[in-house]
Structure formats: C-alpha cells, structure tokens
Amino acid sequence: xxxxxxxxxKKSEDPSRWYLQLVRMAKLADYGPVRGMxxxxxxxxxxxERIQRDLDDRFKATGHQNAYxxxxxxxxxxxxxxxxxxxxxxxxxxxxxxxxxxxxxxxxIRPTSESIICDFYSNWVQSYRDLPLLINQWCNVLRWEKVTxxxxxxxEFLWQEGHTVHATAEEAREETLQMLGVYRDCFHETLxxxxxxxxxxxxxxxxxxxxxxxxxxxxxxxxxLQAATSHDLGQNFAKAFDITFLDEQQDxxxxxQTSWGFSTRVIGGLxxxxxxxxxxxxxxxxxxxxxxxxxxxxxxxxxxxxxEAEKLHMELKASGLRVEADFDEEHSPGWKFNExxxxxxxxxxxxxxxxxxxxxxxxxxxxxxxxxxVPRDGLxxxxxxxxxxxxxxxxxxxxxxxxxxxxxxxxxxxFQEIIAQKRGFVVAPWDGTPETEQKIKENTKATIRxxxxxxxxxxxxxxxxxxxxxxxxxxx
Amino acid sequence: xxxxxxxxxKKSEDPSRWYLQLVRMAKLADYGPVRGMxxxxxxxxxxxERIQRDLDDRFKATGHQNAYxxxxxxxxxxxxxxxxxxxxxxxxxxxxxxxxxxxxxxxxIRPTSESIICDFYSNWVQSYRDLPLLINQWCNVLRWEKVTxxxxxxxEFLWQEGHTVHATAEEAREETLQMLGVYRDCFHETLxxxxxxxxxxxxxxxxxxxxxxxxxxxxxxxxxLQAATSHDLGQNFAKAFDITFLDEQQDxxxxxQTSWGFSTRVIGGLxxxxxxxxxxxxxxxxxxxxxxxxxxxxxxxxxxxxxEAEKLHMELKASGLRVEADFDEEHSPGWKFNExxxxxxxxxxxxxxxxxxxxxxxxxxxxxxxxxxVPRDGLxxxxxxxxxxxxxxxxxxxxxxxxxxxxxxxxxxxFQEIIAQKRGFVVAPWDGTPETEQKIKENTKATIRxxxxxxxxxxxxxxxxxxxxxxxxxxx
Numbered sequence: 001x002x003x004x005x006x007x008x009x010k011k012s013e014d015p016s017r018w019y020l021q022l023v024r025m026a027k028l029a030d031y032g033p034v035r036g037m038x039x040x041x042x043x044x045x046x047x048x049e050r051i052q053r054d055l056d057d058r059f060k061a062t063g064h065q066n067a068y069x070x071x072x073x074x075x076x077x078x079x080x081x082x083x084x085x086x087x088x089x090x091x092x093x094x095x096x097x098x099x100x101x102x103x104x105x106x107x108x109i110r111p112t113s114e115s116i117i118c119d120f121y122s123n124w125v126q127s128y129r130d131l132p133l134l135i136n137q138w139c140n141v142l143r144w145e146k147v148t149x150x151x152x153x154x155x156e157f158l159w160q161e162g163h164t165v166h167a168t169a170e171e172a173r174e175e176t177l178q179m180l181g182v183y184r185d186c187f188h189e190t191l192x193x194x195x196x197x198x199x200x201x202x203x204x205x206x207x208x209x210x211x212x213x214x215x216x217x218x219x220x221x222x223x224x225l226q227a228a229t230s231h232d233l234g235q236n237f238a239k240a241f242d243i244t245f246l247d248e249q250q251d252x253x254x255x256x257q258t259s260w261g262f263s264t265r266v267i268g269g270l271x272x273x274x275x276x277x278x279x280x281x282x283x284x285x286x287x288x289x290x291x292x293x294x295x296x297x298x299x300x301x302x303x304x305x306x307x308e309a310e311k312l313h314m315e316l317k318a319s320g321l322r323v324e325a326d327f328d329e330e331h332s333p334g335w336k337f338n339e340x341x342x343x344x345x346x347x348x349x350x351x352x353x354x355x356x357x358x359x360x361x362x363x364x365x366x367x368x369x370x371x372x373x374v375p376r377d378g379l380x381x382x383x384x385x386x387x388x389x390x391x392x393x394x395x396x397x398x399x400x401x402x403x404x405x406x407x408x409x410x411x412x413x414x415f416q417e418i419i420a421q422k423r424g425f426v427v428a429p430w431d432g433t434p435e436t437e438q439k440i441k442e443n444t445k446a447t448i449r450x451x452x453x454x455x456x457x458x459x460x461x462x463x464x465x466x467x468x469x470x471x472x473x474x475x476x
Numbered sequence: 477x478x479x480x481x482x483x484x485x486k487k488s489e490d491p492s493r494w495y496l497q498l499v500r501m502a503k504l505a506d507y508g509p510v511r512g513m514x515x516x517x518x519x520x521x522x523x524x525e526r527i528q529r530d531l532d533d534r535f536k537a538t539g540h541q542n543a544y545x546x547x548x549x550x551x552x553x554x555x556x557x558x559x560x561x562x563x564x565x566x567x568x569x570x571x572x573x574x575x576x577x578x579x580x581x582x583x584x585i586r587p588t589s590e591s592i593i594c595d596f597y598s599n600w601v602q603s604y605r606d607l608p609l610l611i612n613q614w615c616n617v618l619r620w621e622k623v624t625x626x627x628x629x630x631x632e633f634l635w636q637e638g639h640t641v642h643a644t645a646e647e648a649r650e651e652t653l654q655m656l657g658v659y660r661d662c663f664h665e666t667l668x669x670x671x672x673x674x675x676x677x678x679x680x681x682x683x684x685x686x687x688x689x690x691x692x693x694x695x696x697x698x699x700x701l702q703a704a705t706s707h708d709l710g711q712n713f714a715k716a717f718d719i720t721f722l723d724e725q726q727d728x729x730x731x732x733q734t735s736w737g738f739s740t741r742v743i744g745g746l747x748x749x750x751x752x753x754x755x756x757x758x759x760x761x762x763x764x765x766x767x768x769x770x771x772x773x774x775x776x777x778x779x780x781x782x783x784e785a786e787k788l789h790m791e792l793k794a795s796g797l798r799v800e801a802d803f804d805e806e807h808s809p810g811w812k813f814n815e816x817x818x819x820x821x822x823x824x825x826x827x828x829x830x831x832x833x834x835x836x837x838x839x840x841x842x843x844x845x846x847x848x849x850v851p852r853d854g855l856x857x858x859x860x861x862x863x864x865x866x867x868x869x870x871x872x873x874x875x876x877x878x879x880x881x882x883x884x885x886x887x888x889x890x891f892q893e894i895i896a897q898k899r900g901f902v903v904a905p906w907d908g909t910p911e912t913e914q915k916i917k918e919n920t921k922a923t924i925r926x927x928x929x930x931x932x933x934x935x936x937x938x939x940x941x942x943x944x945x946x947x948x949x950x951x952x
Binding site: 030032033034037038039040041042044045046048049065066067068069070071072073074077089090091092093094095096097098099100106107109116119120123124129135139140142144145146155156158330 | 506508509510513514515516517518520521522524525541542543544545546547548549550553565566567568569570571572573574575576582583585592595596599600605611615616618620621622631632634806
C-alpha cells in the first residue's frame with residue numbers, strides 16, 4: 001500500500017503555511033477541541049525532554065532546586081502587585097465552580113506564578129540564613145490568546161519558571177544576569193540558535209519587574225522571537241507579599257527577587273531558524289534520533305542487507321548513539337530519505353549490497369546534503385565527529401544569517417525601508433522616550449527588541465534628540 | 477543563635493498528627509491559600525524527581541513515549557463516556573471565563589485525561605500499522621476534594637498517566653498487566669514498599685474501565701493505600717470517541733485501550749510505611765542525599781577536622797555518591813544528628829579528631845541505628861554496600877510488617893474484631909455480590925482492596941454462599 005505523498009510548501013514561498021504544514025507532517029503537535037490548546041506529540045515532546053534535561057542540568061549546576069506550586073491562584077493574590085495584575089488580567093482563565101459549588105472567590109489558572117509563590121516565600125524566608133532561596137519549577141501555564149499557532153503562541157504552554165530571593169539588590173541583579181547567561185549558553189551550545197542579549201525597554205518589561213533582560217533570536221523570515229527572559233523584580237513583590245527577613249544586624253528588611261522563564265515556544269524558534277524546504281533540521285544535541293539507518297535492498301539480497309543493517313544498528317546503539325533503523329517494507333528507500341529529512345534527523349546511514357561488499361556505509365548529512373563513504377570499522381567515531389560538525393555548522397549558518405540580517409539605519413527613511421523590505425534586526429539610536437518607541441511601532445510594526453549591554457551614543461532617527469543604541473525588529 | 481527544637485510526636489501515639497508534623501518539619505510540603513492545594517518543597521520534590529526518573533526509564537524500556545495533552549476538557553467531551561463522567565463529575569473544577577469573556581461551553585480541568593486524549597487518538601489511529609500506540613504523559617490533575625492531606629489526598633496532584641491503544645483485547649490486557657508489573661517492580665526495587673497486586677471489585681473499578689488492577693500497600697498504622705492502578709478499558713472509550721482502524725483484512729474495527737497512573741500520593745505512602753519516631757526513612761535509591769557528613773569538632777581542632785571532612789566530601793562525591801557535608805556552625809553535632817535523621821538520610825558519616833588519627837570514619841545507619849568504624853581507604857565501597865543493605869533491609873522490614881498484618885478470618889466476628897483492633901489486610905472469601913461488599917463496608921469501614929490472581933474457594937463470611945478469596949482493609 002503506497003500512501004499519497006503530501007508535498008511540503010516551500011519555506012520562501014509561504015513561510016506561515018510551511019510552518020503549520022511542517023508541524024503537522026513531522027508529527028510535532030496537533031490541534032485539540034479547545035482553541036489555542038495543542039497536544040505535543042511524542043516526536044515534539046522528545047525534543048522538549050532533551051531541552052529540559054539540558055536546562056535542568058544547568059540550573060542544578062548553578063545551585064537551583066526544583067519544587068512545585070499550586071496551579072490555581074485566588075484573585076485577591078493576583079491583585080496584590082498592581083502592575084502585575086494589570087499586565088495579566090486580559091489573558092486569564094477563571095475557575096468559578098469546584099465540586100459542584102460556586103466558589104466564594106474565583107481562582108485563576110496561573111499565567112505565571114509570582115503571586116502564588118511569593119505567598120509561600122513570605123513564610124519560608126525569615127532570616128538572612130534562609131537566603132539566597134533558589135527555586136525553579138517545570139509546569140504548565142495558561143494565557144488566553146486570541147490568535148494562536150502551535151508552539152509559537154498557544155493558550156496553554158509548558159515552561160520552567162525560576163523564582164529566587166536574595167538579601168541585596170546587587171545579588172538579585174547578579175542572579176538575573178547569571179540566568180540570562182545560562183539561557184544564552186543553552187541557545188548557543190544546544191539549540192544552535194544565536195541570540196542577542198540585553199535589556200527590554202520599560203514598555204516591554206515584565207509586569208511588576210524593575211528590569212527585564214531578554215534573549216532574542218532571528219527567525220528565517222527575518223522576524224525576531226523573544227526566546228527567554230530573566231527579570232530583576234527588585235522589592236516590588238516583596239513589598240506586596242511581605243517577604244521580609246532579619247538581617248545580620250537583626251533588622252527586619254524587605255528581600256529582593258528575580259524570576260526567569262523559558263518555554264515550549266523555543267520549539268517554534270527551532271523550526272523557524274533551522275527548517276528548510278525539505279523539513280526540519282534538528283541540532284544533533286537535541287535530536288531524539290541522531291542517525292537513522294536506511295537499508296538499500298532489492299528482493300534477492302534483502303535478507304543479507306537486513307542482517308547487516310541490524311548488526312550495524314546494534315553496534316551504533318552500543319556505542320551510545322541515539323540511532324534508529326528503518327526496516328519498514330511498505331516504502332522505498334527514496335520515500336524514507338524524504339521522511340527522515342522531513343523529521344530533521346541529522347545523519348542518514350545507508351547500507352546496501354555494494355557497501356557490504358566494500359565493508360563500508362554511506363553517511364549523508366541533513367544540514368549540507370553531503371555524502372561520504374566510511375569504512376565500517378571507524379563508523380561510530382566518524383559519526384560522532386560528524387554530529388559535532390553538524391552542530392557547529394548549524395550554529396555558524398544561523399549566526400551568519402543573523403549577522404547578514406542585522407543592519408544599521410542612518411535615517412528614519414532607511415529604517416522604514418529595511419523593516420518593510422528586508423526585515424531582520426535594525427540597529428539605531430533611541431532617545432529613551434515611549435513616544436518615539438510608540439511612533440516607530442505604529443509606522444513600521446517594529447518594536448525595540450532589546451537595549452544591548454554596550455550602547456553607543458547617537459541621534460534618535462525620529463526625534464533627533466540624543467539617544468543610545470537600541471535593536472529593533474518586527475517580532476513574533 | 478540556638479533555635480527552639482520542636483519535638484516530633486510519636487508515630488504510635490498519634491499517627492495523624494505525626495504525619496502532618498513530619499511533612500512540615502522535614503520541609504516536604506506546605507499549605508497554600510487554596511484549600512487542598514499544596515506546594516511540594518524542594519526536598520519533597522527531589523524525592524519525586526527520583527521516582528519519576530525511575531519510572532520513566534521503565535516506561536521507555538517497555539517501548540512507551542512521552543507526550544503532552546491539553547489541561548482543559550470541554551464538558552461535551554467528558555460526557556461522551558457515560559460511566560466516566562458519572563464517576564468524576566462531583567470532583568470537577570470548571571473554567572467558565574477566559575480572556576474576560578464568558579465561555580460558550582465550560583471547560584473542566586482534567587481529573588484524568590481519557591476524554592481529551594481519546595479525541596486525539598481518534599485521528600492518530602487509522603490503520604493497524606499505527607498500533608500499538610504507547611504514550612505516557614507526566615502532568616498535574618485536579619479533583620476537588622473535601623478532606624485533604626498533603627500527598628495522600630490533595631485537590632491538585634502530580635502524576636503520570638499512560639494511555640495506550642491496541643488491535644486486540646488480548647494485547648490490551650497484556651499491556652494492562654505489564655504496567656501493573658512495572659509499578660510493582662518500582663515499589664519493590666526502588667520505594668521498598670511491598671505491594672499486593674490483583675483486580676478491583678466492580679464497585680471499586682475506574683469509571684469507564686472493563687477491569688482495574690491495583691497495587692495496594694500496607695501503611696504503618698495498618699491501613700491500606702491504593703498506590704497505583706492499571707486499567708483495561710476494553711472498547712468502552714473507543715466506542716464513545718470513535719477510535720477505529722482498518723485491520724489487515726481492510727475491515728474498520730474499534731480499538732482496545734488501557735490507561736494506568738501513579739501519583740505523588742506514593743510520597744505519602746513512603747512516609748507512612750518507613751517513617752518512625754525519629755522522622756523519615758528514605759530508601760537509598762530514592763534519597764536525594766544518600767549520606768551526610770557531620771564533622772565532630774571543638775574549638776582548637778576545627779580547622780583540621782573541617783579540612784579532612786571537606787576532603788572526604790570530595791572523595792565520596794567523586795565516587796558518584798550523593799553526599800552532603802554539614803558545616804553549619806550554629807548547631808551542635810547532636811542537633812545535626814537529629815535533623816538528618818528527621819530528613820531520613822540513610823547514612824550519617826561522622827569524622828572527628830580521633831577518627832582522623834586512626835584514619836577512619838564512623839558510619840551510622842538510619843534504619844537500624846547501627847554504628848561502624850570504617851578505614852578511610854575503603855570508605856566509598858563500604859558505603860555503597862551499606863546503602864544496598866539498607867535498601868534491602870527496609871524492604872524486608874516492610875514485608876515482615878505486611879505479612880504479620882495479613883490475617884485470615886474464619887468468621888465474620890473474627891473479621892470485625894481484626895478490623896476493629898488490629899487492622900491490616902484481612903483475607904476472606906467473598907461471594908462476589910455488591911450487597912455483602914456494601915454490608916462489610918458499612919459495618920467495618922473495610923473495603924475490598926483487591927481480588928488476588930490466585931483465588932481459593934470458600935464460603936462468604938456474611939452470606940454463607942460460595943465465594944472466592946478477597947483481601948479487605950480499611951484504606952486511606
């Protein structure tokens with residue numbers, strides 16, 4: 001039985017259609033009965049599990065512990081921090097009935113957990129000896145969204161949220177920047193997504209934060225994606241939730257806090273940055289399957305090829321590689337090549353009668369399509385080197401694309417032209433006022449993605465007033 | 477600064493007070509603003525993480541993959557399987573407002589996910605080649621409970637739920653039993669909790685299942701705890717949600733399904749089975765900290781002892797053990813002994829000036845209190861053996877307790893006397909009718925915990941009719 005082969009739309013032709021089709025064809029996610037809530041299918045979830053493991057190891061290496069806090073937040077708790085509730089109120093889902101009774105106070109499904117975690121922290125933090133308190137939780141959160149897309153914007157999504165408490169403003173700031181660095185390292189070393197890091201403008205800050213830092217990636221279509229954020233909360237929540245401690249001088253003082261989050265949204269980023277007309281490209285470090293063996297057989301030599309391919313499969317698995325062998329008999333090798341390219345498997349290993357004769361196998365890279373013949377003896381080692389090359393090459397390609405699409409604008413006309421025609425990041429001075437920020441957004445749909453750590457002085461392109469470097473882009 | 481030491485209630489004096497106090501003092505969980513919803517604190521969560529890793533490895537070894545399905549289930553979906561909604565309806569929490577608008581159809585927070593997962597499966601399953609479908613998810617669920625206790629019964633809890641689809645009734649039954657075995661192995665090998673396995677009576681079956689299998693543990697106070705269940709769903713959900721496939725003969729037929737779950741409730745079981753008057757006892761395989769080093773120092777030799785303890789800490793960590801060193805200077809060694817016994821750390825390693833002189837350390841077992849002097853050279857190996865002995869001994873002790881508290885009743889008077897005075901498991905024939913089951917429950921509060929796989933014939937103690945072995949107990 002041969003199935004009709006669905007053809008993937010070209011990425012350049014219709015990126016939006018390409019994205020949705022790819023998510024479906026690669027079985028990453030699926031639509032459910034409630035608008036904006038998706039199932040993450042096993043292949044998509046296996047990628048998320050590898051991201052989780054990577055990040056979780058980094059969190060633990062920097063002294064953080066995991067915990068779990070309740071899903072539902074009473075309305076009165078959300079209202080304690082005024083800016084916070086203002087920011088999240090439009091997106092809340094409310095539980096009003098429990099156990100067949102109308103609730104006295106309605107309960108929000110967490111859109112983020114500051115307001116419930118701070119309530120616990122006000123009990124757990126009593127003395128300077130309880131600090132720093134370094135806790136993270138992996139959980140689901142819900143923000144009622146009008147326009148949704150799998151991974152990139154969904155009402156329910158999975159994430160981690162770190163919530164820490166410190167004795168001084170300086171320590172909280174250091175933690176905020178440390179976790180920004182942890183995220184950046186994960187993007188660069190594991191996801192092969194180069195990100196720019198810096199501060200958000202006040203208008204783009206997390207509701208209730210003193211300062212928000214961000215990792216911004218550039219997608220294949222030239223739009224930016226806010227990939228992870230780290231917030232310095234100062235004493236805002238400590239004051240609203242009464243988180244105080246006795247310091248070494250026995251004075252009761254307010255604590256300083258941070259929070260930071262990274263979500264399944266990055267899987268959308270992964271697709272958009274690395275995917276191409278053939279489908280996904282998963283960086284080897286994240287790939288649920290690093291290499292797939294496709295036996296090339298015809299009727300008469302099938303038994304021999306199958307047995308050799310099985311042997312090879314065992315050898316490669318025994319060497320610690322994540323390898324699959326595709327012994328399906330319904331489809332041709334060509335069909336399988338397409339299928340595994342669509343799924344973004346980094347390396348294909350072909351083995352046929354000629355290869356057996358020559359005691360070799362064929363390795364084909366997903367990132368470049370390059371083919372090489374490798375002696376069977378050194379295959380695991382060669383595969384390992386190749387996977388590490390692919391990881392590096394994917395990062396290099398993405399960085400080159402990002403750099404080629406980061407432009408300095410010398411005038412507002414040029415700024416508008418770049419955003420309209422090429423997109424990408426635009427570097428330009430900003431006078432620091434919400435008015436010019438708002439004007440640019442209205443004219444061009446571009447927003448300030450970040451204020452880099454190293455800012456140059458210059459004249460704002462709109463107001464002509466003196467300003468400092470900001471990086472603009474149209475964003476997801 | 478010396479803190480007032482809170483004294484733990486004796487387990488035998490007031491098990492319920494002991495339990496709650498221990499949960500608080502060992503920082504396992506804490507109460508939040510919404511009734512029945514607890515935070516799992518880092519130490520409690522670290523135990524859960526180890527359980528998760530253990531189970532997840534077993535699931536993957538038996539061919540299962542993880543995925544994630546939406547939190548919210550439309551009312552109409554829950555209603556598709558009639559028994560299922562009847563069973564869960566009283567415990568549901570309903571979302572009625574989202575994004576500031578009243579919803580057209582109210583959405584339940586999942587109490588379990590059959591009804592949303594089956595909707596996806598009706599699309600994913602089309603051909604016999606899509607089967608078996610073996611998926612698990614780790615998530616939070618919510619069942620509105622009136623009387624709650626941390627871990628043992630809470631409105632929100634964490635669990636895993638496996639949901640599989642098969643071509644035949646036989647395969648579904650095999651899967652149900654396989655996963656029951658996976659749970660039993662995890663209880664026996666990792667949690668050191670001996671469980672009885674068998675079938676539930678129809679009255680205790682999962683709402684919508686054809687057959688429910690269970691793992692039942694016996695707690696220290698003689699009450700039973702349903703620790704994990706595995707359900708053969710037959711075609712009930714397949715018919716309600718239209719999960720059909722084309723079989724090899726090209727006929728469209730209904731599929732067979734299973735589901736199985738294991739929750740944070742077992743942490744309550746762990747406390748109740750192993751805990752004693754000194755506090756927790758964590759089986760080494762689950763212990764976030766396998767051994768804690770307590771340096772025994774006085775003013776003049778502090779520097780030397782500290783440096784030796786640090787060296788020892790490094791050595792033991794390098795050998796792959798999960799070891800903590802307690803260098804706190806506020807508290808005495810005696811205070812620390814109590815603290816780490818309360819937390820259930822399996823082994824305490826003491827090192828003082830005399831030990832340094834003799835090139836040895838002192839190992840103290842949490843399970844028996846036994847002390848031994850061990851030469852420094854062979855310490856990692858000895859510790860490893862000791863930890864494995866402790867794991868075995870905890871399982872042996874719990875099994876002896878369970879066996880000593882499993883009694884055969886020869887008459888209904890004896891049955892009632894055992895339940896009233898000694899509790900534990902009572903083995904007696906049951907005639908298979910809901911009437912006698914109900915009568916026993918009303919008279920004694922004991923319920924049928926399970927019908928063992930190997931049942932003997934005998935006369936029902938209540939009706940005198942012919943029956944087969946059932947195992948009764950009062951349950952949590």
